[in-house]
Structures are given as structure tokens and as C-alpha cells.
Amino acid sequence: MxxxxxxxxxxxLVHGFWTRRNEKLSKSTGNVVDPGELSAKYGADAFRYYVLREMALGHDADFDEGALAARRKGELAHELGNLLQRTGSMIGRYREGRxxxxxTPDPVSEGFRDTVLHSLRKWxxxxxxxxxxxxxxxxxxxVQAANQLIEARAPWKLAKDPAKSGELDAxxxxxxxxxxxxLLEAACVIPETAEAGLKQLGYAGKTGAREKDWPSWPTGQGGRLLGxxxxxxxxxxxEKRAQE
Known part of the structure; x- marks a missing residue:
């Protein structure tokens, strides 16, 4: 140069080697993996999430298809996906889809918001x-804090008591x-999923652009119609076959 x-x-910035059963991937040993096949099976976003979640920059990482399946089922489908489905379904059922x-957030909301914003700063x-x-x-x-909020506040119970309408809304x-x-932040890792999730939330803005005061709590959501x-x-x- x-x-x-x-x-x-x-x-x-140099990433490490991917290994399989602690051996370097090699065509001669026949232990290579095909990213295209794995993306077709699990989804490109799930595969991308797995490799970025598993490897520390500069260190080797051991590929395990079982771990890929577990992260897709656990963190992506169960924690993130179910959170959106539960939240969206309850907004549809209790608030006509808006x-x-x-x-004015109550103390529980304020604590939850602080937790989420702290996670974003650390991210x-x-x-x-x-x-x-x-x-x-x-x-x-x-994501986990939001799931815990729903479990703790139990919107399905709040909906039965008109006096708890404010708590339900919050x-x-x-x-x-x-x-x-x-989803706005995760778009750099799971772009297709983030776009689909934001669409379901009725979000019409752009991904990849932060507000000047980021991280701050969204203020324009109220009244928005979900998809x-x-x-x-x-x-x-x-997974279906395993359940049969």
C-alpha cells in the first residue's frame, strides 16, 4: 500500500473462524454448512441473528444448528414474536385496534420506560x-422487560374492571x-422482521434514522391504528412434527 x-x-476489524464441533470448517472434512440452506430453512433474519449473537468479534465461534433453532424459537419467536402478537391482539380486543x-405515565410505566431506555443506551x-x-x-x-410488564399487569384482568382503564391503556x-x-434498532440485524413488525404496529416512519433526542419514549403512537x-x-x- x-x-x-x-x-x-x-x-x-477481523472476525474469527467458525468451527463445528471445535474443528475448522473445511470442504475436505465435509463439515461445512450452507448459509443458503440454513436461511431457507430458518429464515435469513434468524440465521443472521444467530451468527451475530454467537460470535464475539475477533474470536472463533462454534456453529451448532441446534442452537440456531433454539434462538429462533426462544428469543425470536417466543420472546419477540409473541410479544407483538399478544400486544397487538389485546389492543385489537380492548381498544378497537388503536x-x-x-x-401521564404512572410509576410502573415510568420504571418500565427507564428500564427500556437504559437497555437502548447500553445497546x-x-x-x-x-x-x-x-x-x-x-x-x-x-423485550424481556415488556413481556414481564404484561405478565405483571395482566391486561386481561384489567380489562374486566372499568376503574383500571388507565392502567390498561398504559x-x-x-x-x-x-x-x-x-424493532427500529434491530432492523440492522433482522431487517425483514423489523419491517413486518413495524408495519403491524402501524408505524409509517423510516428505519435507520434516529430522532435527535434518541433514545426517548415515542410520543406519536397514541390513536394509531394497528395493521x-x-x-x-x-x-x-x-417443530410441528415434534409436537404431534
């Missing part, structure tokens, strides 16, 4: 230092807002 008069790299308007810090596997773990803490609106924030709620990660055929 010096001979060509080109500047020398100031920094190189995200509730919440003017951002870790992404900037290229610790993508850890960053995704932080982002998923926001719970549904907070879960929808957390989903929007997570059709469908599974982000449908159950796989082999």
Missing part, C-alpha cells in the same frame, strides 16, 4: 465498540412503544 501511495489502515393515548455503547453479541443481549432485555401503550423502539397481526416467526414444520 505504501508503494501505491495509499494510506495504511488505522484499524482492522394504540391507547396515555398523557448503543456496545454496538459502537463492535461487541454485537453483547449488544443484542442488552436489546433483548427490553400497559398496552408501553408494550407497543417498547416494541417500536426495539394485521401475524406471526413474525411462524412455527417450523419440524
Amino acid at each position: 505504501r508503494a501505491l501511495g495509499l494510506p495504511i489502515f488505522a484499524k482492522l 394504540i391507547p393515548v396515555v398523557t 448503543d455503547e456496545l454496538m459502537k465498540s463492535y461487541q454485537i453479541h453483547l449488544a443484542l443481549g442488552e436489546l433483548w432485555k427490553a 400497559t398496552l401503550a408501553d408494550a407497543a412503544a417498547a416494541l417500536e423502539l426495539v 394485521d397481526i401475524t406471526p413474525l416467526f411462524p412455527i417450523l414444520e419440524e
Whole structure:
């Protein structure tokens, strides 16, 4: 590069090797994996999520198709996908498909929002230092917090008591807002899923562009009509067979 008069790299980001059963992937040993086949089977987003979640930059990682299937079923389908389905279904059932308007958050909402925004800040810090596997773990803490909020507040019980209408509104609106924030950030890893999820949330903005005051709680969701709620990660055929 010096001979060509080109500047020398100031920094190189080098990923490690993928191994299988602790052996380097090699055609001669026949232990290679086909990303195209895995993407066709599990979905490109699930495959991309897995490899970024498993490998620490600069270190080797061991490929395990069972772990790929487990992350798709657990973190993606169960935690993220079910959160959207539950939230969307309850907004449809209790609020005619429109995200509730919440003017003043209660203490539970304030604590939940702080938790989600903290996770987003940590996600951002870790992404900037290229610790993508850890960053995704932080982002998923926001997903898990939203699931815990729904379990703790039990909207299906709140809906039976007119006096708890405000709590119901806050719970549904907070879960929808957390989903929007997570999907907007996760779009760099699971772009097709993020686009589909945001569409279901009725989001009409752009992905990849942050607000100037990021991270901040969404303020324009109230009254927004949701789209059709469908599974982000449908159950796989082999999972169906295993249940039979």
C-alpha cells in the first residue's frame, strides 16, 4: 500500500473462524454448512441473528444448528414474536385496534420506560465498540422487560374492571412503544422482521434514522391504528412434527 501511495489502515476489524464441533470448517472434512440452506430453512433474519449473537468479534465461534433453532424459537419467536402478537391482539380486543393515548405515565410505566431506555443506551455503547453479541443481549432485555410488564399487569384482568382503564391503556401503550423502539434498532440485524413488525404496529416512519433526542419514549403512537397481526416467526414444520 505504501508503494501505491495509499494510506495504511488505522484499524482492522477481523472476525474469527467458525468451527463445528471445535474443528475448522473445511470442504475436505465435509463439515461445512450452507448459509443458503440454513436461511431457507430458518429464515435469513434468524440465521443472521444467530451468527451475530454467537460470535464475539475477533474470536472463533462454534456453529451448532441446534442452537440456531433454539434462538429462533426462544428469543425470536417466543420472546419477540409473541410479544407483538399478544400486544397487538389485546389492543385489537380492548381498544378497537388503536394504540391507547396515555398523557401521564404512572410509576410502573415510568420504571418500565427507564428500564427500556437504559437497555437502548447500553445497546448503543456496545454496538459502537463492535461487541454485537453483547449488544443484542442488552436489546433483548427490553423485550424481556415488556413481556414481564404484561405478565405483571395482566391486561386481561384489567380489562374486566372499568376503574383500571388507565392502567390498561398504559400497559398496552408501553408494550407497543417498547416494541417500536426495539424493532427500529434491530432492523440492522433482522431487517425483514423489523419491517413486518413495524408495519403491524402501524408505524409509517423510516428505519435507520434516529430522532435527535434518541433514545426517548415515542410520543406519536397514541390513536394509531394497528395493521394485521401475524406471526413474525411462524412455527417450523419440524417443530410441528415434534409436537404431534
